[in-house]
Amino acid sequence: MNTLLALVESVTDRPTVQEVDAMLAELRRMPRDAAVTELIDDLLDYRSMLSI
DSSP, X not given: OHHHHHHHHXXXXXXXXXXXXXXXXXXXXXXXXXXXHHHHHHHXXXXXXXXX
């Protein structure tokens, strides 16, 4: 969780694809509960908008 917090704190504006990917990688290592699953879904939605 500390790594995820450090990643989020390092973002000064809207996260780039690389920053989102790093956050997703860290979230995938965490136990899946409703909050983690929702964060992953939200980040994947955001990432898909960045690719457009």
